[in-house]
Amino acid sequence: MITNKKNDLQACLNKNGGRLTRQKLIILDFLQKNHNHPTAEVIYRTVRKKLPNISLGTIYRNLNYLAENDFLIELKSKYDNKTHFDINNQDHLHFICLNCGIIYDIKRFEKILQGKFKNLGKINRIECSLYGICKQCR
Amino acid sequence: MITNKKNDLQACLNKNGGRLTRQKLIILDFLQKNHNHPTAEVIYRTVRKKLPNISLGTIYRNLNYLAENDFLIELKSKYDNKTHFDINNQDHLHFICLNCGIIYDIKRFEKILQGKFKNLGKINRIECSLYGICKQCR
DNA sequence: GTAATTGCAAAAGATTTGCCCCATT
C-alpha cells in the first residue's frame, strides 16, 4: 500500500465520481512522508523524479482537489508569499520563521480555539500562524 | 490633521529617511477609516477618487512600506486568494466567510495566545483566521 | 468504449520593478 490514505482517497473518488490516478496517489504519498510544508514548485520538482513527465498544471489541479476534499491544508506564508501544503492530520497551528522561512507544526491546539469561538457558529477551519525567529536563527 | 497616525508616520520616515507624500498619507488615512479589509485593487480604485493619477505600483509600494513598518497588517484570504490590508490597531484575529468572503475582526485575543506560546521564543506577530459561514449567509 | 485526467503551452491575475520626471525636504 503506497499510502495509508489511499483508501480514504478511493472512497472520496467513488463518492464524487473521480478517478484514482498515479499522479494523485504519488502527490498524496509525498505529502504524507514530507511534513516540510512544501510549495507546489517543490512538490513538482520532487514528484518529477518518480513521474518525469508530470506537469505543474497537474500538480496544481491535484493539490487543489486534495485540499478541497480535506486531505491537505493550504497555508499562505508571508515569508515567501507562496502557498504551502500540508497533510491535514489534525488541527494544529504553524510557527513561521521570519528569517529563514521554516514552518513548524504546533500540535494540540484545536480544543482551546474551538471552545473559545463556539458562539460564532460553525468554524470549518482554523488557520493560525505565529511569526517569529526560530531557535536556529536566534 | 488628516489622520491621527500622521505623527507616527512622520516619526517613522524621519528615522528611516523617507518622505511624507500625499500618496502615503491618503492610503493610510483610507485604511484608518475603512475596516473592511480591502485588497490593493479596491484601495487603488477608491484612492483614485482623491488622487486620480495614482498608480497601482505606488499603491503596492506604499502598502508594503506601511506593512513593513507595522502600520498595517497583510492578510491572505483563502476565499479570493488575495492579500487584504488592515490597520494594525491591536492584535486580533479574523473570521472569514467561505461563502461571501467577508472578513470580520475578532478582538481581545492576544493575551490568550501570547501566554500560550511563551516558550517558543519571541512571537512578532500572530495571524489567525477562522474560516466558516457568517450569520448573513446561514 | 467513454469520460475523466493528463501534458503542454498559453493565459490570467497579482505584484514588482526600471526608468524618467516631479515633489518633498
Next chain:
DNA sequence: AATGGGGCAAATCTTTTGCAATTAC
C-alpha cells in the same frame, strides 16, 4: 538644489485553463 518617490509600462511570478492525446474504469 538634491534626491526620494511617483507614474507608467513592462516584467515577473504564481496559478489556472483550453485542448488534443492518454488513461482509468
